[in-house]
Amino acid sequence: MATKKSDFDKVLSAWDVLVIAFGAMIGWGWVVSTGDWIMEGGVLGAMLGFAIGGIMVFFVGLTYAELTSAMPQCGGEHVFSYKAMGPLGSFICTWMIVLGYVSVVCFEACALPTIVAYIYPDFLTGYLYTVAGFDIYASWLAVAILVSVFITAINIVGTKTAAILQTILTVIIGGVGILLIAASALTGTTANLEGQLFMGATTTDMVKGTLAVAVMTPFYFIGFDVIPQAAEEISVSLQKIGRILILSIVLAVLFYALIIFGVGYVMNNSEIAVAMKGVGGLVTADAMAVAFGSSIMAKVLIIGGLCGIITSWNSFLIGGSRAMYSMAESYMIPHVFAKLHDKYKTPINALLLIGLLSIIAPFFGKKMLVWVVDAGNFGCCVAYCMVAISFVILRKKAPEMARPYKVSHYKLVGAMAILMSGFMVVMYMIPGSGATLVPQEWGMVLGWSVLGVLFGFYCKAKYGSKFATHIDVAVDNEAVEEAGDLAFGQAMAAALHDVESDAPVTYVSQPLSFSFSMPVSVVFGAGKRHMAGELFKAYGTKALVVTDAATNGRDIVNEVEKSLKEAGISVARFAHITGKSLDITADSAVDEIKKNGSDFIVAIGGNTV
Known part of the structure; x- marks a missing residue:
């Protein structure tokens, strides 16, 4: 089988991989929505909801971990689905994940100046127009555009530069979150938990409330899948990539659960209800103020959450540009998006396009972009389900494939991943599920699908036999460790050690030259x-x-x-x-x-x- 050498530079360490995924998952949602989660399911119910949602994503993550270690190529889902389902399945899967990535990037371009306006209300000047009830100001647009240009430029300059930015911001988010949890533990009381451990008068109501939170949670964990998108740029062993991917999911679940507990431990139910009716409804920020007895700390937490917007933005820009690059490499979309920057080895045209969309997006207001994000989440869930199916197909179709991170009991894992990711997709379709897409969102999914069909026909006509072709990237043997199954606790300990040691793999190219006859003659070596x-x-x-x-x-x-x-x-x-x-x-x-x-x-x- 033909292979090629990777065109990317291996610049991401184990720590970089962890913060890119973890930073994408924790984002801004914990600042905005914690009050909603508690009011829906109660403190313990919401924590259990996140645990249930985490289990759903954990099974999907296991399939990603194995497939990424087996096929560490730019594009992730594109390669997995291509090997398992062929060109059509690969096109659908990757096109849907691109929708998810691009939608988040565009939404964050609106979210950031909105939060700046919350902290500094006088910042809004130069009223321009209103879209779906959302007022657009010149100062608001200026901040959105400037930050869009900055983050796009950072990603063009290099993946390592983007990872450094991600590290700084993720540390800030984690530090602010830890401050809230620690202060709540010291100043809170169990009395505040009374009447809000679970919500509902009956056991049935309590279960429904918990499950309502569980249904929402997988959408807050979208982001771990950025790791396989950038697999060719990771300088750690293939087995470690799988372990770190799973670790990022576990840490995200713990972070959300502890934030929920901290808020509920320092504020009782009536206080949370009042805070939700306040300006912005940022219950987590109010909990920070109560825990420290200072309103200034509320703004500190909001600034920490502001960093979460940028980490999600940054991660999904990385993921979206790599997904587009992989499709362009296979001539499924115009090949111009497969161009890498001559110096920085980043997919410059893909980054420029997504960056341009993030500049344009704020002009349409926040309401429309909420619809875009919901449509994008649906796309991500479709891709998750297709990856889970690909995982099972490849275990049957290619049992001999090297799998440095090999999942035990693959039939159980595969079945759970398919059922749970399929459940997420169905929730978007069932009326009254709490996640049902509205007509505008279905219109966006349909429009994106039609655009994909048009791209497919155009590229088929333009590129002919090159359309939907794929060449594997050669895997460095030095990046492959001996495959082996680990118990969950052992795997987590190993993953923490991987990040702590943060030692990159050294790739060594040894010149080889030999000849032999059997009875045909084989002449091997450089320059032959x-x-x-x-x-x-x-x-x-x-x-x-x-x-x-x-x-x-x-x-x-x-x-x-x-x-x-x-x-x-x-x-x-x-x-x-x-x-x-x-x-x-x-x-x-x-x-x-x-x-x-x-x-x-x-x-x-x-x-x-």
Whole structure:
């Protein structure tokens, strides 16, 4: 099977991987929605809801962990689904995840100046117009546009630069969250928990409240899937990538649960209800003020949450640009999006497009972007379900595939991941579920789907046999550890050690050269393509070079042909092989041999060639 060398630089350490995923998952939701969660399910009910939701995402995360370690290539879902379901399944899966990533980036561009306005109300000046009841101000737009340009530029300059920004902001978020939890533990009282451990007069009502929270929670965990998108840029072993991915999910569940407890421990039910009716309804910020006895600390927490907006924004910009790059590499969308920056090795055109969308988005107001995000969440859940299905298919279809992070009891894990991710998708469709898409959101899903179909037809017509092709990236053996199953506790301990040690993998390229006969002759080593003429001249004076669409035009084909011609061998080329070549293709090649009177064939490309 043909492979290629990765075009990306391996710059992300174990810590970088963790903060990119964890920072994306904790985001801003814990500042805005904690009061809603408690009022819906109660303190303990909401914590259990997040635990249940975390279990759902945990099973999906296990499938991602195994597949990422087995296929550490840019695009993640694109590669997994391509191997399992073929081009159509891959197109649908990746197109849906791109919708999810882009929608979050655009929403965060609106969320950030909105929070600035909450902290500094006088900041809003220069009223322009109103969209769906949301007032647009010149100062509000200016902040949104400036930050959009800044974050896009940071990502273009390099993935490592973006990871450093992510680290700084995630540490701030974590520090503020820890302050709230610690202060609540010291100043709160169990009396505040009375009457709000669970919500509802009956056990049935309490269960419903808990499940209502559980249904919402998976959408707050979207973000761990950024790890497989950037897999080619990670400089830790493949087994560690899987462990860190799972660790990020576990830490996110703990963070949300402890924040819920901290708020409920320091504020009773009536105080939370009053806070929810206040300006902004930011119950978590009010809890911070109560815990420290200072209104200033409320703004400190909001600033911490503000960092969460940027971490989500940053992570999803990374994920969205890599997903677009992988589709462009397969000629499923215009190939221009597969261009990498000459110096920084980042997908510059994909980043510029998403960055441009984040600049345009604030002009449409926050209400419309809420619809976009809900549609995007639906897209992410569809992709999760397809990845879970791909996990099961590949265990059956490719049992011999190397899996450095191999999941135990794959049938159970696969079934749970499919059922739970499928459940998320269904919740968007069932009226009254609490997550049902409104007509405007369904319109956006439909519009995005139509755009995907148009892209597909356009690229099929433009690129022909190159459309929906895929070449694997060669895996460095040094990045592969011995596969082995670990118990959950052992796996978590190992993952924490991976992040603590933060030692990058050293990739060593050893020059090899050897020859052997069995009874055919194999000549192996660097530069052997330039010896083609010398090696083949004993077989005749006319050669037919057979290759495929993906390889045709690459330097290797031209260099082999040049070497043949320099040895006095005339050359004809047959470049019509595809991954789905039929007998008619072989017959055409035979006709070409007869036409040119070829003495021998030189095959360059993948296994079909």
